[in-house]
Amino acid sequence: MIKNVDYYTNGIATILQSPERAKINVKATNVGTVVEQDANTDAWFHIPLTTHTQFADIVNNNQVISRTFIDTLFLSAKVNENAKIDTVHIRDGTRLIVNRSVNYIDRNIEETLSLTNTERGQQLYAGLAMSIHVRFLTGKPRGRVEFKSAGVRLRITGP
Numbered sequence: 371m372i373k374n375v376d377y378y379t380n381g382i383a384t385i386l387q388s389p390e391r392a393k394i395n396v397k398a399t400n401v402g403t404v405v406e407q408d409a410n411t412d413a414w415f416h417i418p419l420t421t422h423t424q425f426a427d428i429v430n431n432n433q434v435i436s437r438t439f440i441d442t443l444f445l446s447a448k449v450n451e452n453a454k455i456d457t458v459h460i461r462d463g464t465r466l467i468v469n470r471s472v473n474y475i476d477r478n479i480e481e482t483l484s485l486t487n488t489e490r491g492q493q494l495y496a497g498l499a500m501s502i503h504v505r506f507l508t509g510k511p512r513g514r515v516e517f518k519s520a521g522v523r524l525r526i527t528g529p
Contacts, residue, residue: 373526374441377421381446381517387414393512402447402518409452409508417520419460419498436528438494440467443483444521445500451476453513457503458483460522463496475507491525498522 381402386392391413394406407413423438440460449455454475460468468489474481500520506513 371527371529375524375526376444376521377419377524378444378519378521379417379419381417381519383418384517385416385418387416394514402516404514404516405504406512406514407453407504407506409506409513412503412505415502415504415515415517417500417502417517419500419520419522421494421498421522421524423494423497436526439490439525439527440485440492440494440498440522441490441525442485442523443468443500444519444523445479445481445483445502446518446520447474447479447502448516448518449474449477449479449504450511450514452507452509452511453515454505454507455479455502455515456505457501459501459503461499461501462492462494465496467492494524 382397382399384403391407391411392405396404424435455472458470458472504515
């Protein structure tokens with residue numbers, strides 16, 4: 371049996387790799403995580419995508435394993451005219467499985483990131499995290515990014 375399952379994480383779970391660079395850092399359940407940062411700086415932001423990697427059941431004294439594979443990514447965010455998302459990574463533990471260059475500036479982002487044939491179908495072993503690189507540009511107002519949510523569609527195989 372094969373099932374497709376979507377998992378989403380609220381943007382409030384966003385982890386700032388360099389929190390000392392943030393000029394404004396707000397976490398609110400109705401927005402997610404909002405960060406403003408000075409011009410000519412950059413930062414990585416990490417959103418854990420809590421997912422299972424396999425299920426084990428005991429059926430008639432036999433262990434039955436269901437395995438999990440990555441299929442599609444989702445990102446919901448917003449950047450103003452002085453912030454640019456340029457890279458999205460997906461890691462399974464420490465293993466980099468998606469490295470995507472993007473060009474999101476001055477827009478609401480409601481993206482389904484289709485994966486290449488090589489990326490799609492990767493079996494998961496250690497749990498996922500989405501890492502997003504943001505460049506803060508010059509100009510007024512100060513660069514601002516809002517992380518609303520991130521998600522993944524998984525393909526689960528097994529009985």
